[in-house]
Amino acid sequence: MTRIEFWQGNIACAEGALAAGCTFFGGYPITPSTEVAEHMAAKLPKRGGAFIQMEDEIAGIASIIGASWTGARAMTATSGPGFSLMMENIGFAIMTETPCVVVNVQRGGPSTGQPTMSAQGDMLQVRFGSHGDIAIIALCPATVQEMFELTVKAFNLADKYRVPVFLMADETIGHMREKIIVPDTVERVERKPFVAGTPAFRVTDPDNIPGFPAFGTGQHVHVTGLTHDERGYPCATNPNLHMALVKRLVDKIENARDEMADYDVINPDAGQVFVAYGAPVRTVMQVMHDKKDTNIGFLRIRTVWPFPEKALAEFKNAKRFIIPEMNLGQISREIERHVCVPVRSIPKLGGELHTPEELVAVLEEKA
Amino acid sequence: MSYDDWFRKDRLPHIFCAGCGNGTIINCTLAAIDQMNWKKEETIFVSGIGCSSRAPGYILTDSLHTTHGRAIAFATGVKMAKPDFNVVVFTGDGDMAAIGGNHFIHACRRNIDMTVVCMNNQIYGMTGGQGSPTTPKGCLSSTTPYGCAETPFDLCELATAAGANFVARWTSYHVKELEKSVKAGLETPGFSFIEVLTQCPTAFGRRNKFRQVIDHVEFLKSHSLLKAKRDRLVEKHEHVPEDMFVVGELTRRNRPALGVKP
Ligand SMILES: Cc1ncc(C[n+]2csc(CCOP(=O)(O)OP(=O)(O)O)c2C)c(N)n1
Ligand code: SF4
Ligand SMILES: [Mg+2]
Numbered sequence: 001m002t003r004i005e006f007w008q009g010n011i012a013c014a015e016g017a018l019a020a021g022c023t024f025f026g027g028y029p030i031t032p033s034t035e036v037a038e039h040m041a042a043k044l045p046k047r048g049g050a051f052i053q054m055e056d057e058i059a060g061i062a063s064i065i066g067a068s069w070t071g072a073r074a075m076t077a078t079s080g081p082g083f084s085l086m087m088e089n090i091g092f093a094i095m096t097e098t099p100c101v102v103v104n105v106q107r108g109g110p111s112t113g114q115p116t117m118s119a120q121g122d123m124l125q126v127r128f129g130s131h132g133d134i135a136i137i138a139l140c141p142a143t144v145q146e147m148f149e150l151t152v153k154a155f156n157l158a159d160k161y162r163v164p165v166f167l168m169a170d171e172t173i174g175h176m177r178e179k180i181i182v183p184d185t186v187e188r189v190e191r192k193p194f195v196a197g198t199p200a201f202r203v204t205d206p207d208n209i210p211g212f213p214a215f216g217t218g219q220h221v222h223v224t225g226l227t228h229d230e231r232g233y234p235c236a237t238n239p240n241l242h243m244a245l246v247k248r249l250v251d252k253i254e255n256a257r258d259e260m261a262d263y264d265v266i267n268p269d270a271g272q273v274f275v276a277y278g279a280p281v282r283t284v285m286q287v288m289h290d291k292k293d294t295n296i297g298f299l300r301i302r303t304v305w306p307f308p309e310k311a312l313a314e315f316k317n318a319k320r321f322i323i324p325e326m327n328l329g330q331i332s333r334e335i336e337r338h339v340c341v342p343v344r345s346i347p348k349l350g351g352e353l354h355t356p357e358e359l360v361a362v363l364e365e366k367a
Numbered sequence: 368m369s370y371d372d373w374f375r376k377d378r379l380p381h382i383f384c385a386g387c388g389n390g391t392i393i394n395c396t397l398a399a400i401d402q403m404n405w406k407k408e409e410t411i412f413v414s415g416i417g418c419s420s421r422a423p424g425y426i427l428t429d430s431l432h433t434t435h436g437r438a439i440a441f442a443t444g445v446k447m448a449k450p451d452f453n454v455v456v457f458t459g460d461g462d463m464a465a466i467g468g469n470h471f472i473h474a475c476r477r478n479i480d481m482t483v484v485c486m487n488n489q490i491y492g493m494t495g496g497q498g499s500p501t502t503p504k505g506c507l508s509s510t511t512p513y514g515c516a517e518t519p520f521d522l523c524e525l526a527t528a529a530g531a532n533f534v535a536r537w538t539s540y541h542v543k544e545l546e547k548s549v550k551a552g553l554e555t556p557g558f559s560f561i562e563v564l565t566q567c568p569t570a571f572g573r574r575n576k577f578r579q580v581i582d583h584v585e586f587l588k589s590h591s592l593l594k595a596k597r598d599r600l601v602e603k604h605e606h607v608p609e610d611m612f613v614v615g616e617l618t619r620r621n622r623p624a625l626g627v628k629p
Binding site: 023024026050052054055056058059062063064065066067068069070072074088089092215216217218219220221222223224225226233234 | 375378407408409411413423424427428429430431432433434437440441442443444445446447448449451452469470473
């Protein structure tokens with residue numbers, strides 16, 4: 001059974017979290033993400049969960065990491081300035097393999113920038129913003145439906161891979177209202193069970209993911225952001241151990257790139273191929289609808305990190321990839337690394353969506 | 368059980384310098400916890416970064432050694448998600464009063480049910496002796512080479528003003544009193560704060576005429592003014608010596624608290 005609603009994107013995100021069994025939200029208000037927190041504040045206490053408005057975003061992400069170690073599914077939501085504040089503790093979550101979900105409803109930056117306007121300016125920050133060598137998972141919704149579905153997916157990926165997963169939305173999708181089909185139940189992937197009495201961070205499977213020894217289960221786990229051995233004990237001066245740990249944390253994500261890839265391929269034989277994620281998807285869809293031309297291809301990406309490079313190879317006749325983004329070409333550069341044909345970025349700042357005309361004009365450019 | 372049963376013995380030896388006061392404070396805290404009949408699996412230690420914050424790594428329970436200054440924010444998440452857990456935070460003067468000051472006052476305001484033990488050595492020990500928000504005026508550190516010019520925080524007044532239910536100050540000399548005070552803090556619903564002035568021979572003592580550990584401990588003893596005594600002096604309108612600090616249970620009240628075990 002399903003039901004039909006007409007929801008704002010941020011509400012769909014919060015409802016997706018609740019459907020996924022999220023029982024803890026800690027965060028700090030910031031436009032254009034605040035509705036996520038407000039909705040969780042209204043709903044969580046009635047379902048036996050906990051909502052807490054922390055004193056800043058550093059505390060917001062700290063609180064969800066703490067909650068996650070009790071076994072709870074935990075989430076925070078923010079936008080640019082708050083996201084910048086979270087960077088250090090994001091690295092802590094990566095180093096300690098703490099599952100959690102961070103929603104970033106992107107607005108115009110840098111700095112306070114454009115609080116109420118849409119942007120995709122944090123796409124490289126999410127990938128590289130925390131210090132050291134890291135790997136994370138980032139999902140980008142382009143519809144209200146996807147705000148719901150990708151939030152559910154974010155929790156499943158976070159628990160499966162034991163890593164922070166980012167829902168990199170934008171103000172457009174966060175604040176738009178749209179029809180959504182809400183399922184009664186959603187798929188739930190649990191954290192890998194822990195073998196009692198074994199070292200807390202021992203990895204035995206080729207997927208590089210250790211079992212999760214939740215607090216309160218008698219395993220006496222020591223969790224530290226310092227480089228640690230498989231017992232979780234600090235061991236910060238052994239070069240080989242550090243190399244092995246960081247490699248494993250990166251490999252467990254990067255090696256699962258294909259498994260995690262989530263994208264649609266439209267007109268794979270086309271010569272000119274749009275690639276988009278988030279709000280610009282909608283303009284590309286309009287152009288595809290207006291033009292009805294099989295020589296125009298479209299790669300619509302939902303898992304932006306790890307970047308699904310195999311998707312690009314599906315366009316065997318591509319002469320050019322065209323990338324509309326609400327930033328100065330952050331993902332275009334990633335695409336350039338993977339293809340041998342020209343990559344045409346269509347950067348746009350200011351908060352407004354690309355118009356179909358802007359995209360058509362690029363299609364009609366002489367090569 | 369005895370307090371000894373709480374140690375994570377396969378992590379020893381510890382990293383603390385010879386003569387450091389942190390071990391004494393850990394002992395007193397564990398001795399108090401041992402009297403609580405708490406289950407190990409329901410007792411969580413949380414800390415930030417600093418010498419003091421290494422304490423949870425030597426204790427055989429679940430523990431979170433987090434980022435600099437943020438221990439109380441992490442602990443808030445643990446406690447709100449699982450009010451059944453007993454949450455104890457170890458922190459330092461830099462960790463809690465400088466980078467983590469905001470989290471500290473907000474936790475006091477929320478009066479969230481946890482106990483925070485601050486090992487106040489009046490210096491940044493781990494990073495080699497820089498001035499902290501509790502470095503006394505005139506004291507030398509690597510970043511106050513001409514004597515600290517700033518006024519230090521009174522952490523206990525701060526905690527009381529911000530709303531904590533239980534506030535006490537002792538020193539590494541007062542082991543019995545400290546143990547009793549930590550126990551009282553553990554028993555009090557809401558936010559309990561215990562400040563422990565302690566010696567750091569390596570980063571503080573060396574620069575401030577306490578080359579011998581015993582000299583610093585002796586100083587802590589001789590400059591402690593019991594709260595009861597201070598109150599008597601005030602009552603009689605007599606002079607309260609400026610160079611002494613008040614020790615004892617400073618605040619105990621029963622304001623509404625957050626996250627108390629159901
Ligand atoms: C964000 C951040 N800034 C700075 C540091 C470096 N650092 C590590 S410990 C410390 C000071 C610790 O002082 P305190 O809390 O008093 O602990 P102590 O070592 O004296 O027990 C600093 C500044 C850090 N780890 N993280
Ligand atoms: S530097 Fe100071 S606080 Fe740190 S272990 Fe040594 S004596 Fe203790
Ligand atoms: Mg200190």
